[in-house]
Amino acid sequence: MLIPLEHILIFSTLLFAIGVYGVLVRRNVVGILISIELILNSVNVNLIAFSRSNALDPVMGQVFAIFVITLAAVGATVGLAIVLALYRIKRTVYTDEINLLKW
Amino acid sequence: MDAVTSLQYFVPELIVLGTAFALILLDLFVSNKRLLILLGVLGIGAALISVRYPHEPLSLFFGFFVLDPFSFFFKLASLGIVAITLLASLAYKPPLPYSGEYSALFLFMAFGLILMGSSNNLLMIFLSIEFVSILSYLLVGFLKKNPQSKEAALKYLLFGSTSSGVMLFGMSILFGLTGSIDLNMIQARLLTAPVSQALVVATILLMMVGLGFKISMAPFHMWAPDVYEGAPTPVTAFLTVGPKALGFAIILRILHTSFLELQSEWSVFLSVLSMLTMTIGNVIAISQTNIKRLLAYSSIAQAGYILIGLAVSNVIGVQGVLVYLIAYALTNLGAFLCVIIVSNHFGNDEIESYAGLSEKSPFLAFCLTLFLLSLAGIPPLAGFIGKYFVFASAIEGKFFTLAVVAALNSAVAAFYYFKVVRLMYLVPAETKEPLDHPIPLFLALIITLAGIIVMGVWPSPFIEFVSRALIL
Numbered sequence: 093m094l095i096p097l098e099h100i101l102i103f104s105t106l107l108f109a110i111g112v113y114g115v116l117v118r119r120n121v122v123g124i125l126i127s128i129e130l131i132l133n134s135v136n137v138n139l140i141a142f143s144r145s146n147a148l149d150p151v152m153g154q155v156f157a158i159f160v161i162t163l164a165a166v167g168a169t170v171g172l173a174i175v176l177a178l179y180r181i182k183r184t185v186y187t188d189e190i191n192l193l194k195w
Numbered sequence: 196m197d198a199v200t201s202l203q204y205f206v207p208e209l210i211v212l213g214t215a216f217a218l219i220l221l222d223l224f225v226s227n228k229r230l231l232i233l234l235g236v237l238g239i240g241a242a243l244i245s246v247r248y249p250h251e252p253l254s255l256f257f258g259f260f261v262l263d264p265f266s267f268f269f270k271l272a273s274l275g276i277v278a279i280t281l282l283a284s285l286a287y288k289p290p291l292p293y294s295g296e297y298s299a300l301f302l303f304m305a306f307g308l309i310l311m312g313s314s315n316n317l318l319m320i321f322l323s324i325e326f327v328s329i330l331s332y333l334l335v336g337f338l339k340k341n342p343q344s345k346e347a348a349l350k351y352l353l354f355g356s357t358s359s360g361v362m363l364f365g366m367s368i369l370f371g372l373t374g375s376i377d378l379n380m381i382q383a384r385l386l387t388a389p390v391s392q393a394l395v396v397a398t399i400l401l402m403m404v405g406l407g408f409k410i411s412m413a414p415f416h417m418w419a420p421d422v423y424e425g426a427p428t429p430v431t432a433f434l435t436v437g438p439k440a441l442g443f444a445i446i447l448r449i450l451h452t453s454f455l456e457l458q459s460e461w462s463v464f465l466s467v468l469s470m471l472t473m474t475i476g477n478v479i480a481i482s483q484t485n486i487k488r489l490l491a492y493s494s495i496a497q498a499g500y501i502l503i504g505l506a507v508s509n510v511i512g513v514q515g516v517l518v519y520l521i522a523y524a525l526t527n528l529g530a531f532l533c534v535i536i537v538s539n540h541f542g543n544d545e546i547e548s549y550a551g552l553s554e555k556s557p558f559l560a561f562c563l564t565l566f567l568l569s570l571a572g573i574p575p576l577a578g579f580i581g582k583y584f585v586f587a588s589a590i591e592g593k594f595f596t597l598a599v600v601a602a603l604n605s606a607v608a609a610f611y612y613f614k615v616v617r618l619m620y621l622v623p624a625e626t627k628e629p630l631d632h633p634i635p636l637f638l639a640l641i642i643t644l645a646g647i648i649v650m651g652v653w654p655s656p657f658i659e660f661v662s663r664a665l666i667l
Contacts, residue, residue: 112357124353131360131363132363135364135367138368138371139367139370142367148375148380155318156317156321160321166329170352174336174345177348190346193421194421
């Protein structure tokens with residue numbers, strides 16, 4: 093049974109909205125990084141859905157999604173490395189306690 | 196063109212990549228790490244010599260890498276910017292840790308910037324932007340055990356990943372609307388396929404989130420002052436010009452290749468954002484007490500001026516973007532070179548340290564004055580030529596509000612630039628101890644200074660160069 097494109101799009105938009113909401117409200121940096129992963133996954137859902145429905149070349153969307161997955165992993169690696177380096181100095185992962193630089 | 200035939204046109208990039216890998220390897224054996232940075236500069240120099248002007252546009256690697264006059268222009272610009280940054284890093288105090296890796300990361304960065312200028316489809320645009328961003332996060336956090344540097348890196352990372360996520364969401368919807376990721380194909384499909392115009396404008400807006408982050412356009416500029424303050428100063432100098440210039444290149448390419456028919460839609464919101472960007476940058480810059488933050492807000496404002504050319508997008512406006520980018524790159528790099536020399540001496544970046552600089556080091560004070568005057572757009576310096584072009588484009592395109600707001604903003608900007616000049620010349624110094632001018636910094640300073648003076652008094656070769664870059 094084929095799931096209609098509209099349903100997938102509603103799902104991916106919801107996922108995107110949850111990700112953006114998470115980025116805006118989470119205090120914990122790791123939580124924010126996870127929310128960014130949600131945003132990237134909503135993009136993947138979109139790309140795969142579109143590559144099945146109305147792409148000129150279906151492979152393109154799937155290749156794009158694989159690249160997005162790879163770069164999400166790279167981003168998470170660099171992100172966690174920076175969080176770890178900061179934690180060693182400041183002993184915190186909460187965004188409101190990371191406040192040396194302002195105005 | 197397939198991968199093997201493409202390689203003969205790919206020489207500069209191969210030299211850059213080869214040097215980068217060689218640097219990582221040599222880092223294991225060479226104990227004098229400054230040599231490695233010098234080797235990086237030489238690698239960039241070799242790449243610069245091997246760059247050839249493409250007489251007809253070529254699309255290499257199955258169309259994933261275009262070689263046209265436009266990418267030629269930005270290739271030279273990115274290599275030049277990285278070379279000057281590496282020269283500046285040679286004399287930075289305290290000496291940067293892991294200089295070998297540092298130098299290698301900058302060569303990879305040069306490659307990433309070249310990719311940004313040469314990408315012609317959504318996948319390569321996304322990949323090259325992420326490539327440059329991830330390297331920037333690492334370089335910003337490069338100072339070991341420095342909480343400011345780490346905090347700046349974290350802020351940059353969170354802002355950067357979120358905005359590129361939003362940009363990707365826009366790209367995925369554009370892919371769904373047109374069924375293609377190639378910019379030319381997207382344009383063709385938008386003309387023929389029945390696509391809702393509102394949706395296309397929405398995807399442009401979503402993509403502008405990620406691209407606007409790169410060029411520090413308001414309202415996505417919040418990261419800029421913090422990151423520029425916390426990063427090591429050579430990296431700051433690079434970040435204010437490199438990714439910003441290439442961000443403009445990508446915006447220009449996307450808007451002019453795919454969305455030229457929708458110009459009436461995007462020029463409105465770009466002109467509003469341009470006014471917002473320059474006003475926010477200039478107004479907040481007035482109250483700054485740290486020179487790096489002052490230059491950070493000034494660079495936000497400069498992005499606003501460059502956006503004028505993009506918003507108007509007539510012939511002179513597009514030329515103006517490129518002319519302004521050359522002028523801005525030379526001037527801002529030069530200003531940061533002076534900042535590096537001063538902060539090497541005082542160990543801080545407070546504006547008070549500049550009091551009486553003309554007595555301690557007349558040449559340095561003279562250079563910094565010229566750079567600040569060029570940023571303010573005073574003739575006969577390079578900044579004036581850039582401003583002249585964007586203002587002329589706004590008036591020719593009948594964007595009078597934009598021109599008036601920009602003129603008012605220039606007056607505000609002159610105030611805080613002259614504040615620093617006044618401190619250097621009119622306030623007496625506490626000590627008369629002369630400043631140290633290391634040779635690499637001095638060399639870079641002479642290059643940028645000569646650049647802004649030559650471009651100011653004899654702009655025609657530069658304008659000729661820019662107009663040749665725009666034959667698409």
